[in-house]
């Protein structure tokens with residue numbers, strides 16, 4: 001590379017990732033094939049529109065790329081329609097609102113401080129500014145409060161019920177959620193960004209056939225490049241005709257919301273990399289991978305619980321743990337910093353009913369997808385639980401944190417990033 005500054009920074013980031021433990025649950029390590037597609041000439045091509053209906057010439061190759069990505073997404077998840085053009089999760093969610101509701105309509109989503117995403121109706125996000133957002137919470141036990149949700153649906157009559165989370169360690173009961181949406185005839189949107197890889201592996205129930213629309217980012221447990229899929233059933237209608245908001249018209253509504261609604265040209269290099277990741281996710285090895293993510297998270301949870309850590313909901317069913325550190329007399333921010341010095345990357349996070357601010361919350365959130373990609377299993381999780389405990393207990397002891405960092409680097413060297 002001629003740009004030495006960027007070359008060095010890329011090398012530094014690769015070193016940071018390889019020498020440490022990436023435990024942010026929304027992160028992962030992609031394969032060499034995904035990286036190759038992402039760094040390809042496909043990025044040079046403009047192709048506004050959809051395969052066979054583009055506003056640009058020279059799209060015969062990228063049409064094939066996008067069709068392949070769409071077909072693989074449909075087969076993997078078992079739906080009749082997939083839009084693969086969303087630039088990332090947030091714009092994909094924006095497209096879903098745009099497709100299904102009008103500005104000012106009531107929408108209902110999980111509050112950010114209780115594990116929801118900003119795009120699920122946070123008042124400072126477009127979803128809370130453009131729409132009348134009402135927000136549900138978890139109960140004191142950290143579990144979704146389905147009764148509160150049903151009562152809220154009854155009272156507020158949202159037109160769209162958004163379900164999904166960035167920091168929720170338990171299973172979503174899609175059938176119950178469908179019943180809640182049906183109380184007021186709301187569209188049920190499942191945002192499975194965090195858990196898509198687990199859904200594919202059969203390690204989390206699938207919302208397919210229950211939710212009206214499913215959105216997932218492609219870069220978390222699904223282990224692809226940054227990007228998004230919007231999945232639904234229905235039939236694409238005549239491109240020249242108006243499409244009413246009916247379940248049958250969902251493919252048309254979603255596609256039109258992406259372009260011309262919100263986006264311009266698709267990122268073809270990204271689409272190709274998504275196609276590669278979807279092929280990888282369709283293998284038996286990926287099923288084992290998804291199952292192992294959960295086994296690892298459960299082992300880590302058991303190890304930390306045994307050391308007196310207060311896990312929100314008492315444990316995990318998926319890829320992540322949310323830890324309330326109040327009883328350890330350390331804030332989430334201090335813990336994130338100490339673990340970082342030891343070479344373990346996590347993020348500070350609010351816990352349900354957190355008395356502290358989101359900038360300095362009571363908890364941390366950590367997960368196993370990236371470590372599992374590197375081939376780590378239960379034994380390593382036990383070892384890591386011990387290191388996390390030491391770093392948190394002695395968080396001001398720079399020497400100890402430095403020693404931990406050296407030990408962690410030794411373990412990390414045994415589990416290289418994917419080639």
Ligand SMILES: Cc1ncc(COP(=O)(O)O)c(C=O)c1O
Pocket residue numbers: 026088089090091093117119164165166191192193194217227
């Ligand atoms: C549940 C959920 N939805 C949407 C998003 C948004 O994805 P992106 O960061 O790609 O915009 C995230 C990302 O953290 C998420 O966790």
